Amino acid sequence: MFASTSYVRGGINIGTTQYGDAVQRAQFWNFTTPSGVSPDYHVLLGGPVVRATINIDVPVGKGHISLTRGFPFGRVDDSFWEPMIVSLLGTIGATADQIPIFVAKDIGLYSGTASNCCVLGYHNSTSAAPVAAQTWVYASWVSSGIFTGFEDIVGLSHEVSEWINDPFVGAPTIGQVPGVNWVAPFILPGQGGACGVNFETGDSVEALSNGTFTIVGNNGLGTTSRTRRSSGGSCIQARRRQ
Numbered sequence: 001m002f003a004s005t006s007y008v009r010g011g012i013n014i015g016t017t018q019y020g021d022a023v024q025r026a027q028f029w030n031f032t033t034p035s036g037v038s039p040d041y042h043v044l045l046g047g048p049v050v051r052a053t054i055n056i057d058v059p060v061g062k063g064h065i066s067l068t069r070g071f072p073f074g075r076v077d078d079s080f081w082e083p084m085i086v087s088l089l090g091t092i093g094a095t096a097d098q099i100p101i102f103v104a105k106d107i108g109l110y111s112g113t114a115s116n117c118c119v120l121g122y123h124n125s126t127s128a129a130p131v132a133a134q135t136w137v138y139a140s141w142v143s144s145g146i147f148t149g150f151e152d153i154v155g156l157s158h159e160v161s162e163w164i165n166d167p168f169v170g171a172p173t174i175g176q177v178p179g180v181n182w183v184a185p186f187i188l189p190g191q192g193g194a195c196g197v198n199f200e201t202g203d204s205v206e207a208l209s210n211g212t213f214t215i216v217g218n219n220g221l222g223t224t225s226r227t228r229r230s231s232g233g234s235c236i237q238a239r240r241r242q
Contacts, residue, residue, distance in 0.1 A: 001018065001019055001020065001045065001153065001156060001157065001160055002018060002045055002047065002048055003018070004016050004017050004018055005017075005215055005216070007022040007026075009026065012026075012029070014026050014029075017042065017044070018044055018045060019157055019160070019161070019215070020043060020044075020045065020157075020160050020161050020164050021042050021043050021044050023161040023164070023201065024041070024042075024043050024161075024164060024165075025041065025042070027165075027201065028041070043164050045099070045160075048101075051092055054088065054091075056081075056084055058074075058076055058080065059080070061077075062076065062077040062079075062080040063075060063076040063077065063080075064114045068146050069145055069146055070145070071106065071143055071145055071146045072106065073106050073107075073108065073146055074106060074107040074108070075107075075108050075109075075110050075114045075117050075118065076107055076108075076109055076110070077109075077110060077111075078109040078110060078111050078119065079111075081109055082109075082122075082124075085102055085136065085138050088100075088102065089134055089136060094134055094136070095134070096128075096131065096132050096133060096134050096135075099135055099136065099137065099163065100136045100137070101136070101137045101138075101139070101156070101160070102136065102137070102138045102139075103138075103139055103140070103141055103156065104138075104139075104140045104141070105140065105141045105142075105143070106140065106141070106142060106143055106146065107120075107140045108120055108140065120139065120140045120142060120150075120154070120155035121137070121138060121139035121140060121155030121156060121158060121159040122137075122138055122159060123135065123136065123137045123138075123159045123160075123162055123163040123166075123167070123169065124136060124169055124170050125167060125168045125169055125170035125171060125179070126170055126171070127170050127171040127174070127179070128171070128174075129174055129175065130168060130174060130177070130179075133167075133168055133170070133171060133174070133179075135163060135167045135168065135170075137156070137159045137160060137163050138159070139153070139155040139156035139158075139159050140155055141153060141155075141156065142154065142155065149209070149212060150212065154212055157202075158202035158206070159202070161201055161202055162199075162200050162201055162202050162203075165181060165199040165200075165201050166180060166181040166198055166199040166200060168180065168181075169198070180198045181198055181199040182197060182198050182199075183196075183197065183198060183199050185197050186204070188203055188204060188207070189204065189205070189207060189208055190207030190208055191207050
């Protein structure tokens with residue numbers, strides 16, 4: 001996510017850059033192409049500060065461990081987990097000009113019952129004005145074999161690219177300025193007619209069989225989400241989870 005590598009998709013050389021920046025440049029390729037009005041457009045993450053590991057004790061009834069395809073996999077109640085992540089923002093002294101990224105391993109979040117699983121990442125924000133709002137990302141790194149075609153940093157890459165497009169999802173409106181980056185309704189492929197109404201670019205491909213690809217970087221293999229938008233048709237229900 002922080003290292004640069006070469007991105008060539010569909011015969012188009014997007015450039016050598018970070019994943020999130022490559023997604024941005026591809027989304028606005030009409031403008032970022034060498035002959036466009038903004039060929040030098042970039043959105044880059046600064047060098048990360050890696051904090052010490054934090055242990056979170058999940059109380060009885062708020063989490064379960066089971067074998068999924070032979071691998072231990074944790075399921076944690078979202079109503080417990082999300083407040084814990086919010087509390088850690090103060091613990092680490094996060095500020096609005098930083099993007100804290102919390103990464104766990106082989107954990108899925110559920111809502112209500114453990115069978116209603118699994119959220120493997122999300123991004124959120126406080127409801128303050130943009131200059132003071134704190135944003136953050138949580139994602140689970142997933143071991144190979146637990147899910148089919150979904151492993152490694154798929155959740156992290158998904159959420160980081162969405163955070164770049166739509167960072168203030170915790171504030172539908174900030175004064176007279178929309179906090180959520182609303183867009184015209186569009187169909188989410190393979191999701192039963194569900195639609196998206198904000199710039200959550202990863203959601204558009206999460207149900208597609210070719211929604212991920214492998215990047216070969218300096219540190220080995222990383223599997224990431226491909227992000228693009230779809231349009232057309234009629235939306236029959238709304239998505240709520242970011």
